[in-house]
Amino acid sequence: MATAPNPEAGQARSWRQNRKLDQWIAFWSVPFFFTLFGLVFVPLSWMMPPRSPSSTTPLIVDFMRSHNLLVACVILTLAFGLAPVSYSCYLIQIRRMSVSPAFRYSMMIGAITGAIVGMLFPMFCFGLGAFRPGYSPAVLTMLYDFGYLAFIGSLGCFCVMWMAFGLAILLDQNNILPKWLGYYTVWQYVTELMAAPVWIAKSGPFAWNGLLTFWFAMTLYVSWQFIVYLCIYRAIKNQPEAELDNARPELQPAALDNGSRMGA
Amino acid sequence: MNDRGQRILLWTAPPAVALFALAYLLFPVFSPPLSPTLTPDQVAAFFRSNVTGVLGVAILCNLIACSLVPLFAVTAVQISRTASSSPVLTYAYIICVGVGTTAFILADYCWGMAAFRPDRDPQLTSLLNDMAWFFFIAPVGTIMVQNLCFALSVYLDERRDPIFPRWVAHFNVATVALLAPSAFSILYKSGPLAFNGALSFTLRLTTFAVYIAVMFWALLRAVKHQGHDRVALA
16 A cells, blocks of 8 residues: 655655556557657658659559558557557646546547547558559558558547647646647647648659658658657656545545645 | 455356357358468458358457456456556556557458458458457457556565465566567468467467466456455556
8 A cells, every 4th residue: 555655765766666656557658659659650661761653653662562561550550549548647747737527538539539540440451452463553552652651641539639739738727737838739740731742742842752841841740749758857846746536535535625636 | 345246247258158158159260260372352251151151250240349348347446446656557568458459450350341341342342351360369468558557566566465465466567478479470381380270279278368368367366355355546
């Protein structure tokens, strides 16, 4: 049981006694997931950086039949359940803010819709081509287009997530996350909308492998994501133990109304 | 009074399970499960001669696809009652349920599409069938994380009188190991790991059936003992 009323003893306790163990486990699954995600899409399958939308049919067919796409698919199907955990790390911080629950519910719904359309479906498009190499070039090129467009062109669900996240930070009066992160987030997601023309352009800066839609947007996104998780790390670390849901569980079995959610 | 509502939701699970069992027994694609080694022409011929069976079950599953969601929702409520520092596991659980159910619906649509116009180019019918199998068998990542979240919430529960017995958590961890082989169905065309194989198909569906039965029992027990304990699903 929890026998640590003294906050000074925080550092000395073993990890098992850590009062925020659930949050830390969830948090540390994030770098693990993003590392796997990066490995799957870059060195394993070479789906990223994206191939050209105007590449020739033999090149597309050749790529769509590579066995590594299947291995990438397997790793992703095993690991994609960690994406919800990474989003939950945002959600628990929004819950501490003095904003309406509508913000975290918007994010949650965005996360549910985004996981299939932006991750599992495009990965399966690539896997299906490699699964049965007998498919005609017409089918393989369709899967190629569908895979890349769904992966790079799915914007709406993520947009609503980042919008809710950015607005929640800006409106929050509990200063859970820094205000500059709110402005940074709004700027980041507005810039991401630049990827909309991937559905039209087949070459140039606005194609799905273009300088603006891919390279610029990806650089912005990855650095932003990294900074967000650093801020979330600090937010978890700085949350006072008295505010935790399990503070004195024997008195508050349902862990309610412990002052950390005055806004709601 | 929140236990009455939860009990009503829980008792929607047995009829849902009965309907899923019916769908399973009637589905021509599963009796026996189609082999991944069939050529596009053979797959097209199969769908041409089983239009009624495939479409009927696709329609039934379209109706009942989300019918286990209430069971998962009650699970989420009970996870949120366990005393840990935040609702992070509850949130992750809910998102996983949404994602996993969507994958199931997509599988159902692909089989329905294959039977809707069976005279389509065999390449396309075969593609729809493969896609259906991919979505039906392979994406175990969400239910694995879902069950790990549940297990963690039980292990981390600091209540003197825990909501779930610990063996339910051990059982959930075991299901994770038993479901994992299905992901490898993408790599094999024959043997136990192929999508019609003993590990990817039979073990996965058996594990899921036992899992639903165990969770149903554990949730009934948890809801019964909840009494007037307040609950907040954040």
